[in-house]
Amino acid sequence: MISKPPFVIYTSGKTFKFLIDKKNEPNLPHFTPISKITNQQQVKKIVSGIRWNLNCLVWKGKNQLELYQSKGWQEPNDFTLKKYLIKNEIIKDIQAGQHTYLILTQSGKVYSLADSKKGTHCEIPLADPEKSTLDEIRPVPFFNDIENNRKVKSIAMTGWSCYYLCHDHKLYGNGLNGGRLGDQTSNKSKHIPVLIYENVTRIFSSIQAYGLFITTNKNDLYSCGYNSNGILGIGNNKDQNSLQKVPNWKNKANNILNICSCNNFTVLVTKLEGKTFSCGDGKFNGIGKNKLKFALIPSLKGKKVIQLSGGQMHCLILTKGNELYGWGFTNRRYNENEYNHPTDQYQNESENWCLPRKINLPLFYVENENKFNLKIHCGTNSVILYPEYIDCLVDDFKKLFESKKFCDSKIILISKTKNRNKKERNIEVQIHKLIVELRTGLKINQINNLLNQNFVNQKEINFFLKWVYYEKISNEIILNRIFNTLNLPFPPKNSLKKDILKLFQDEDSKDFSILVKENDENEKGEEEEEEDGISVHKLILLARSGLYREMFQNINEKEQNLKHIKDYSGKSIESLEILITYLYTNSIKFTADHDPQLIIEELQDAVEYYQLNESSNFLTQLMNK
Template sequence: MNQRNQRNQRNQKQTQIFYSARKNLQINSLFNEKENQLQNWTQLSKIKNANQVRKIVSGCNKHCLIWKGTNNLEFYQTNQEDPKCFTIENEEIQDIQSGIWTYLILTKSGKVFSLAQHEKSRYCEIPLSDPESSTFEQIRPVPFFNKKENNRKVESLAMVGCSNYFLCKDGKLYGNGLNKGSLGDGTSNQAKNLPVFIFKDVTRVFGGVHGLCVFFTSKNNELYVCGENRGGCLGIGNSSSKPNSPVQVPNWKADDILDIHTNDGFSILITKEGKTYSCGGSFNNGFSQDKSTFTEIEELKNQKVIQYSGGYEFSLCLTNENELYGWGFRPDFQPTNQYGKIALLTPKKLNLPKYFQNNPSIKLKITCGTHSIFIYPSYRNCLIQDFQKLFKSKLFCDSKLKLNENFELPIHKTLVESRTNLQISTIEDLLNQESFSKEEILIFFKWLYLDQISNQETLKKIFNSLNLSFPPKNSFQKDLLNLYKDEDSKDFTLLIKNENDEDVKKDKEEEEEEEEEYAMTEIPVHKIVLIARSGLFRDMFQNVTQETNSVKDYSGKSIDSLEILIKYFYTDKIEITADHDPLLVLEELEDSIEYYQLNENSNILNQLNEIKNKL
């Protein structure tokens, strides 16, 4: 079987873990055109490389936007066989959000981009100066936040129906779009194309694709809301008030809240303890009666809910035990005998797709669009995943951490010292002074190898003992990049012939005779990185002694492609410059996936295809 067929088979396997459920399947080309209800799940076979999906958002029932890998966007529309593919040049995506007809993309630099369609001036939620020219054919920058002179950098996004909300890094909250008091500027019927200022000193903002109001928390630990108060969905104690400026929601502190999601006439609040509360009209709010204050949902009292998502017709809750609860189906949504007229007014446990039932360790994500539901595995960063496997296997450990409780922890010296900037002996001395337990040390090492902050208080205690500042989230990749740049700490060398060796099947004696005819190029690396990222090197180093500090590479690849691949090992990114022969490098890198036995969840193929499309 050739390498291309093997790759295709691998991609087919990845599509098996991606599911959806919805009514009226025929209106979206993502789904199989057959009868389907909420309890039945359909594999989305058109989505390739599904393990690279980071987030799905879906607005109207004609389309959805999928964020894959680091910076890839796929947009699916009705009756289109293939998605539109987008990237944002020189930016790295941080989040995507969906309203009914608009999609917003936030980058790590604080810029905002829009993918939207303006139909006959009906919608003004597109935050552009010329929304009439917007189509789903291109992603466009939002000038209000992207112009340098404005100096507005966005921290997070939220969307409510046909309104958008932008929380800037300076704590100022802006909003634009249709307005029923939800823009908080003192008006209730004046739509705003360009964003208007709503509130200052904001810490978080919460929305929902079919919501009527927007919630946000402030630096003074309070919860605020503004918008339409249908059925009491604002949670302020009545359903008659119509505030068009932010009002405080009584009895709630920002520190207690995990998430809030607004819907069509009701709102859902989840606490950090996993308790689930609802307010609003009885229409799909999880109760059989109206509530004007947040009240705990009886059917979920014994569950720790970690995710909620709601659309026009139904709601989903996911617990920490991977149990799925749902309710909804609006009885007035053109019911037929095919779908039934039953509305689940209170939560009911639903069956997961069989794939997830058989893999309880998989962390799931749920997303509801207007009339669609998606359930899929949480994105796993391939770079971190490779080091997680190394941590669990305890292979190739070259040092030990000796602690007070008479236990020794085998470690990889280079990785530990690079992430802490401390010598192993220094770490031992400092940790032993505080007499940390084995369990506490393992929490620390889960951060070192897995980039997990599983117990923040314990980690802070350990970092204080080590005289280190508390690490930011997702710092692993930054530390690996710094390791790549640190030439002095590289402890191993790859020896590469300056000319391609086409006859890689020569026996050992012939190779030794030929080697003197070629000059060798040395590529310095960290041995632990090669072992973590490549199955070939893992197998090779099983038979290499600790004293060996170099190996010859017989792949026949050019020096350019090998240098690019080595940098990929550290950064998870393929970078081809103008100095490279792109066609040669692309071909060699594509073949390297199988040769070096890279992680099957790698997004390297996506990156190579993006580069090809730009040539």
């Protein structure tokens, strides 16, 4: 049984030691758990704001938020807690800035949690900033006006500036300007959001960014704002109060995974290769020399980066395989009223101190790396690690899709291309009939006819099947077109779980039985064995249990159509019924007839016996009963 996971925030009071120490020891830092926010469960995201004190906003799912506020430098582990609930809304994302948090809901509304006591009245996204405190979440009126119908798709924050990308691809911004709003005014701050740019596809946020980065529908990258050391990547170091095209990313912006802009440097990571590029001050970003355009960081060659986050003068990356690297200032010391710049102490030292260094993860994350996805976040002066639990139902169907095993049907696309024999070549995509028909409500022959009438290609079908199996939306435009082709409405989020629940309730479609031996006594007192059966769908067993996948891989073709199998785990019919219910629903329900302790013990053994891809969700539910 695994323990409850910690959120780990690395800080050490008044002196913040980032990433490596003065001696370049590669095993540092030693992450320190923050006591009051350990042992949390079901966290969607954590962000950290406020420059001088350590504050964390924790999104616990749906519409629940918790704010942890430290009391100061000397007591980084002493937190106060505030809880918030946004009624009648479901949260989609949260972002952090300096003394400000933004909350985006699935309905496209934006809310703000801001601290006006820090002298930031002109920098917070509220029409009435004088009334703003961290005690209350308030709507941003500009985007909550029903008449204007401005629905926000994504949000971002850069320091004291706020950005809102609407569904019509118009980008709005407000807060402290300095050119970051891109409206051609250099230093006029805006309380009410102003239109910055149109045809925007994505915005990139960073807690301490002095510049704004966006991508457009023409697959280009633009930036504006402060440009010290050339951090905008446009080829010069002049500040820009309007968006400028980044030259070496023309027609390549769709391949950008993330961009993180810090005080002195900017880091960019690509999607497909996971390559890491940087521009700006070479002493801070690990490229050795100052660069006015993005250059590949040589020491990270061969590392596929999957996450990137940055703070004021430090940066973290997570590579495939959960390897953590970081670089930036090794020491940051503050006085009450001033910041002592430490650059001088490194002028006579080797530049190697600024190269990305591998950082040891806390033991908990090493021991349980397959139970959840590790998430990294850099606040202004902090580093946060936290677990994002794997949704086992979704993850299992993703693996089923990628393995292409046990497929029993196919989507056939008529191709216009011809081979050397001048014969038309059809494209066949292997699928599992049950899941595709369940998710679409259509028969396979209907799907084939409709797709071929509208000349859908294999790449587009792959986008569609990723949604069918595990709800990934690779390209919303293409996906929407395929649904229109199939005469289906665009599906809501989390519909996979609802569809599998319908499958669980449909007894007529269940095609397999698990036979369980139960001991009973006859009239003579002799024990007899009776077999009781639990009806299931074979596909559910194949998707969710390693034991059954291995079992069906090893049987011969004549036995592939088996309708039942005996269970040899020794578990009671009662505990197996609960287990099967969990495989369909990701939930466990006890009734008054159950002995909870007995069921828990049996199910904990069953997780290992049936080789279930279970995260802490499953065991945590058991422990909390």
